Amino acid sequence: MTERILQELIESFPKLLLTALKVTVPLTAISFTIGIMIALMTALVQIAKIPVLRQLARFYVWIIRGTPMLVQLFVVYFGLPSIGITMSAFPSAIIVLSLSVGAYCSETIRGAIESVPKGQLEACYCVGMTFPQAMRRVIIPQAMTAAFPPLSNSLIGLVKDTSLAYSIAVVEIMAQAQRIASRTYDYFWLYLEAGLIYLIICTLLTWIQRLVERRMERKR
């Protein structure tokens, strides 16, 4: 590595970091929040065995899990305009990423809810609670403890999936790295630096995950 490249990497680092903070992190945070809400609802309509909605939920999970995210991004961003629905790149990415989180995490949450002994739901009924009350107060809090490690996994996966938004012209870390590199042709080093940024974000998340897990363990 020459001094010139080192200099370039030092200069580009804050630019990439800023892109991460302005694009990748919000994209991840918004998609994950919406995704988890979709996941919870998708899991609950299946567990409560609500007709129609339940089949719809199964269908949604089937479609999203069975097709590549790249295809979904292209369909939403390049395909929908042809039937009159036009969206800019960032919201398109949010929609696709949220739906993906919703589908994958709904299975995680469904499994976690089913891992709470069924008798506790019956015990809720016997102290006069309704199904929603029982879910909110007793079952879901315990399910979330069980679901926390796999959900953290999904969050970390999502951070890296945001790089796919590059393909529909969202200027995220990858696009930014390419722009900078195209001026000097130091692709090798700049892509490594882009990887480093992802690594930093994911390391931070892993660290937070461990902290939260330790705290949850103390509360038992």
Place this chain on the structure above:
Amino acid sequence: MIEVMNIQKRFGEKEVLKDVSFRVNDGDVIAVLGPSGSGKTTMLRCLSFLETADGGKVIFDGKEYDLHHSSKKDILNYRKKIGFVFQNYQLFGNKTALENVTEGLIIARKMDKKEAVDRGMKALERVGMLDHKDFYPSRLSGGQQQRVAIARAMVSEPGVIFFDEPTSALDPELTGEVLNVMEKLADEGTTMVVVTHEMEFARRGADRVILMEDGLIVEEDSSDVFFTSPKTDRAKAFLEGIRGR
């Protein structure tokens, strides 16, 4: 007073409850005995709407409830008047002992939190668990968990408490503390229907004994009569079998 009339329930081919009727007077403690598979637990579960019976009614608190189809609202109201103690305790794992007891009061009955805590503490004191009020279930022994579960069932002062084999999941050395609490409740005039294999409890704690076999009540007596001079051959055979053990 609770009047149970003609409960029927089948699981597929198997007729678990053929036609069960009985009556519980206020303050009565009824022990329901019988071999495994005789339908005792299913009967309690039908009486709490945890299982939907194929037929039957229960008259409770002056109101008639259809055990086969009642509205959600009726079921909810009915359940607020009963207590249920499970074989495997089924304490809420994310709540402390005290929270387990107060949760139903606060969430289902919308009771003021301070009053609920007050009543919860009294209930825990009655089962001797007040000093463990801030413990999570995972930190309690089976006997302690079951005592908290009993406090949870009685804190709302229900018209009846159903016990589904409350000591069957416990190590033998832990059954005593639970049975003592139940006998104390019985002495205090709590109306109880107890499905059990504990003959000692049935003899000392219960006023009446119901013996079930193959989905039917085969004998119903005061507990003195049942244990000293049972009328039917089936009751005699049942008692023989137990003494032989």
